Amino acid sequence: MPSRGRHVTMLTEGTYPHVHGGVSTWCDQLVRGMPDVTFEILALTGSGREPVTWELPPNIARHTAFPLWGHPRGPAAPRRARRSPRGRDRRRFLAAYEHVLLALLDPDAGHDLAPGLYELAALARDGRLTPALRSEAALRSLMWIWTMPHLPTRAARPTVDDALTATDLLEHALRPLGARIADGSVAHAVSSGLATLPALAAQHFEGVPFLLTEHGIYLRERYLGYRTETQRWPVKALMLAFYRELNSLGYRQADLITPCNQYNRRWEERGGAPADRIRTVYNGVDPARFPEAGPEPAVPTLSWCGRIDPIKDLETLLRAYAINRAELPELRLRLFGPVPAGNEDYRTRLEKLAAELGVADGVTFEGRVSDVPSAYAAGSVVMLSSISEGFPFSLIEAMSCGRATVSTDVGGVREAVGDTGVVVPPREPAVMAAAVSALLRDGARRAELGRRARQRVIDEFTLHRSVDGFRRIYRELAAPTGPATPAEPPLRVSIPSPRRLAARVPEGTPA
Amino acid sequence: MSGSLWLKPPAATPPLPAPPRPRRRPTAPAPDGTAPDTPSPDGGSPVGTAPDPLDELADRLDDFVAAAVHPDEVAALLESDGMTDDHIRLSYGRNDSFALAEDLYARVERRHPAPAPTGPAAPAASAEGLAACLLRGLLFALPGLAHVLAGPLLAGQPGRYGLPAGTVPLLAGAVTGWTWNQVLSHRAHTWLGLGDRPAAARALLTGAPAGALAGTAAALAAATGGEGPAVVFAAGQALYLAAATVLLVLGRERALLTALLPLLGALPALRWDLPDPLRAALPALSLAAAVLAAARALRPGTARGAAGRGGPPLADSVPYGLFGLGSGLLVLHTGLGTTLAAGAGTVVALTLSMGPAEWLLHRFRRGSLTRLRTLTTARAFRRAATGTLVLCLGAYLTVLLLLALAAAPLGPGDPRPDPARLLTLLLVGTVLWLGLLLQSFGAVLGAAAVCLLAAAAQTLDPAAGALAAGGAAAALAVLSRVLLVRPTAHRP
Known part of the structure; x- marks a missing residue:
């Protein structure tokens, strides 16, 4: 059993260690700042063929590139299966999938995304979600649901092609559900959205603590990014609903949310994040690496x-x-x-x-x-x-x-x-x-x-302060809350309630 | 900005949306400080009440808000436009961007504008596609002239199974090479589809020579004494198949056509006798040209680079080889049915028809894609796709029939084709086209199984030819009807 808070699985999407930028810099600082903590990196990428552009420090034990568009490989990848579920399994899948679709397309009816999503996660871990979602029955479910008379998607007259496109996008977006997170570690998603999928599944099935850090506002960027997409309205409505509901689920389920500024709270609280589980941890710099610049340039x-x-x-x-x-x-x-x-x-x-x-x-x-x-x-x-x-x-x-x-x-x-x-x-x-x-x-x-x-x-805003904040958070989250040995199905009921956990977290002071 | 999501194959970053800016009055004083600049409501109207600034905003953002899917999308847009909550409270009297967005979202009626079309225009591509497909058909048929040229050189005593001497090693080599190269080209095409050209080149570089060796070895193993010339010809044939695979996969159809030009020297040989050295030299020249062109296409360096991760598993490619084997055997049986000479016409017709066949496959695919975009129920799509399927198959069989009638005089003897033979030919044509169609939609395993079974039945009892072909055609027709009218079969 690893000592508490010493094992962290960092979940990234399109950033560290494949791409340069603010979030990647932050990840690198965090990992290098804690040589005593062992990190695993689970990086969601496009094709899985992207080169690693950051030099990985020795305390990164494993790095898995989990492609949304290629074949997943590496230790965190799920098994591959080709058959879609049959018989009773198939009916169960369809029921779960239709629940998910209703939660996305008819949010006012009070359908909860979570139970359906966890069912799909169980399938994804067996490698059966992709064939199931690509089946004719799954397509028919979507076509049936989004043309229900009371739903706004009906007015947009979704075509068969729209249903195919949306199902495919959803299938790719849900693939990270199959990624596994090592037992006994803390799942640290460094953005909302798809990176939270493996953390949500691991929290549900193995009771792995789930920490969510937000730099930009993921959902807002999805909204803005979608404006230039060439998909038709029903597809856009479904996909953005998926991001919105997933975002909210992440906010509700995360054991702790650490935005890097107070401003982000607006969107987080609107998305359903309980205020007492948000703790701002500012980014930091090393004042010695960025010393006094000295005299100004001669030319303005x-x-x-x-x-x-x-x-x-x-x-x-x-x-x-x-x-x-x-x-x-x-x-x-x-x-x-x-x-x-x-x-x-x-x-x-x-x-x-x-x-x-x-x-x-x-x-x-x-x-x-x-x-x-x-x-x-x-x-x-x-x-x-x-x-x-x-x-x-x-x-x-x-x-x-x-x-x-x-x-x-x-x-x-x-x-x-x-x-x-x-x-x-x-x-x-x-x-x-x-x-x-x-x-x-x-x-x-x-x-x-x-x-x-x-x-x-x-x-x-020193680096030291920022890293220290996270070191403390990892330790708090990994602290056992009752019977701590993660194990088989019974855990479904023994998952530490996020609320109880949050009570141990000191009041959200800006670090 | 947090990590960008790649929920599409990575491509160029699109520009961010730029909402229309408010129109400023020319007299607006230059802002002088660091305080947020709050545009005053338009007080320009001389009489009546001042217009509601919210109306003006809703007007300005009309297109965006109408196409929005949720109030939060509008809030995101407002914030990206630089609207802070302070500003919103001052100018619009709403608490924050979310409240303002909800107001706007409720005010503007939803519209569902069609997205800007992308991709090249279809009609031009269609004509170009037809020419390219016809060219490929020609490329499949032209090498047959080498057999016309070399035939007399190989002829000897009657060989085994009632066939001329040398036929068995030739066929063994051809079938082995054909099967091998089907597997190889599937692998290379998959790499190309992944955008990894070096890996495709590497697969061809190792696979093509190995295929040439395999074909030669098969011919050698099948040969008996006195069939030496046939083995030499089979070795050349195996080498040619390897080179042609490389050129076709890499899209060098023109180079291959150029290499095959010397074979046109065979046309006079249909009527007159040519000197033996010329008969040997022309195919050799074509072969050398094809191999050279293939070597140039794979010149050192193309296969270099950090490539080759995440490729197709070998097991995915094997069914393509099996389908190649089955369909190859079926074609050979139609050719060998009665006498070699009489069968030549049908084989020529079948190979030439591969060009139109390929074009019709594209036609079917395009037709069903259009239907996907216009129809709204799976049932309507199934009906439309069945119609397209029947039309395309009918068109192919018509072309095949015309080609067979045109090619019949090539063989000696009665130029009027035998109706029974024509029927078999059409049945084999149906099997081939439906098999290719299923293969192009990824249902290659079924197609391969049916073709192999039919070929095996024919091999065991040549008299069962028409029956076997008929059974296979019916099986594939059912399979196509079941699999290909489903919308999920037509994923873009």
């Missing part, structure tokens, strides 16, 4: 650091820069950070915009930099123009370097900055430019803000 410069991605709304930054440039012609804008694969178009759009605004000669795309602190040091002011953020690293890193910041009021930005920087509404270039202009004119204020920003990081 705006610096920005991050992935070149539409969610960062660099158009607004460019437009604001163009306004500032008109009054301060020598002002430069330096954009540090990689262009992720698939975002090349976006970079081209930005270059075109800069040319249209007549400021192309002042803007430089610096690409990925190895010495990140130097990227912040390169700016007189550090900028953040995103339209959606959790608790952005680039902001607290810039603060740790002692730079004044101008950032948009999204997610946890206001909590991070406090009164040590300027916060402006998103998508408002003129307001952003006005803030920059005021700061650039006032060197003393810049220096004062920078000094206070660094102090704020040291007081509130």
Whole structure:
């Protein structure tokens, strides 16, 4: 029996250790910060053929890439079976599946997603869920349910193709239900949604404690992401309902929810998360790795650091820069950070915009930099123009370097900055430019803000503090609550009630 | 932003939605501070009450809200537009984005706009597809000319089973090679489908030479004394099959066609006698060209790279080989039915018909996909799919009949074909087309079993040819009717 809180299965979706970005950085920090804890990584990926882009530290005992679109492999993969269930099993499956569909499509009727989902999980662990969902009977169930007279999907006249598409999407989305989590570990999903599926199943069947961390708001991103999909209305309605209900189930079932900012609570509480089980743990930086940046650059410069991605709304930054440039012609804008694969178009759009605004000669795309602190040091002011953020690293890193910041009021930005920087509404270039202009004119204020920003990081947002918070949480969650030996079916009844567990958690203080 | 979900095969990141911006009045003063900029309700109307800012917002976001599936979707949009709760309280008098979103969602009636169409236009692809399919049919038939050229070189005393000498090793080699290459091309195609070209190239690089060896070995094992020339020809044939598999899988149909051009020298040989060296040289030239082209397609480097994870299990490919074996044997039996010469016409017709057959398979698939998108019940779809199935099979059999009538004069003797033979040919055609159809929908195991059984029956009792083919055709017709009219068989 491993000692308490020393074994953690980290569940990621499309992030660590395959992709760079804020959430991955956070995962890496957490794992490296606890060399005494053994981690297993269960990474939900696209095809399962994505390369590992992070160097895995030795305390990662296992890493399983669980593809939504390819064949699952590795220790956490379920068995493969080809036959769909027959006879009584088939009737049981259909009943469970129809329950799930009703919970998604008719949420007002009070159907609960959980029991049906756990039935499907049991099938998935046997490798039988995929053939079952691909069966003709499953398709017929969906076609029957979503054309029920009282449901809004009926008005959209769903076609046979819609039913096929939706069933397929659902089948792929549910695959993680079959992934297994090692006994005796804590399941730590680092986003809502699909990553919670294995944790929900393990919590239900083996009583594994389930910790849920949210950086961005998963559901909100699904809503926004779906707008550009090419699926018809009924498919979109079903899939978004799936994400919504799964999200809520995760909120209700998680033994503890740790958002990285207070702002996320709004969506979490709306999604049904009990307020007493939410505990904010802020992201942290190592002030020694991001030391005082020293003197400002000789030429006035705006610096920005991050992935070149539409969610960062660099158009607004460019437009604001163009306004500032008109009054301060020598002002430069330096954009540090990689262009992720698939975002090349976006970079081209930005270059075109800069040319249209007549400021192309002042803007430089610096690409990925190895010495990140130097990227912040390169700016007189550090900028953040995103339209959606959790608790952005680039902001607290810039603060740790002692730079004044101008950032948009999204997610946890206001909590991070406090009164040590300027916060402006998103998508408002003129307001952003006005803030920059005021700061650039006032060197003393810049220096004062920078000094206070660094102090704020040291007081509130150190890496040490963040990692320590999670170490404590792992220990609390793994503490036995009654008969602790996880075992066979009887556990269905002996699962520690989340409420009882939550009582042991000290009141949610911002860590 | 937390991890992006890939609930679709990973592709380019789409741009984020940009909701329409509020129209600003030209006189709006430049914002001067860091306070949130709150757009004032449009006070422009000279008389009457000021318009409700919520109406203006609902108007502006009409398209988004109408297509939304839940109030929270509207809330997500409002927040991504940079609307904070402070702003919402000030401008709209609602508590937060959720309350405002619920209001908007209730105000705007749902609409279900069709998504923007994607993918290339269909009609152009269809004509192009027909040409490509006809070309492939031609590519299957052309190598037959090599047999016309080399025939006299192999001819000797009558051989076993009432066949000319050398026939048995030739057939053994051909059937082995054909079966092997069906398996190989399935594996390579699967790799290509996974987007892993290096792995496909690697599979071909190891599989194709091995197939050539297997074909030669089979011919050698089946040969008796005095059949030396036939074994040499069979070895060339095995090598050709391997090269052609590589070129067809990698989409180098043109290169293969070019390589086969020397065989057109066989056309005069149908009427006149050619010198022996020429008869040997032309096939050899074609063979060399095909092998060279295949080697070029697999030149060093194509197979390199970190590839080969998550491929198809071998067991998935074997049924394709079995179907190849069964259908190959059936075709051979139709050819050998009476005399080799009289059978040539039917074999030529069958191979040439493979082009239209492939096009009709695509036709069936496209037709049913269109039906999927327009019909709303499984029953209506089943009826429509059955109709398409009957139409496509009828079209194929018509083409086959015409080809058989056209090819009949190729053989010596009575140019009028025997009705019984034609009937058998049509039955075998039905078996082949339905088998290919089932195979293309992944139901290859059933098709392979039926074909193999029919071939085995014919081998045991050649007189049972028509009966075996008829039984197989009926079995496959039932199987197709049961399996292929189900919507789940037509997953995109």
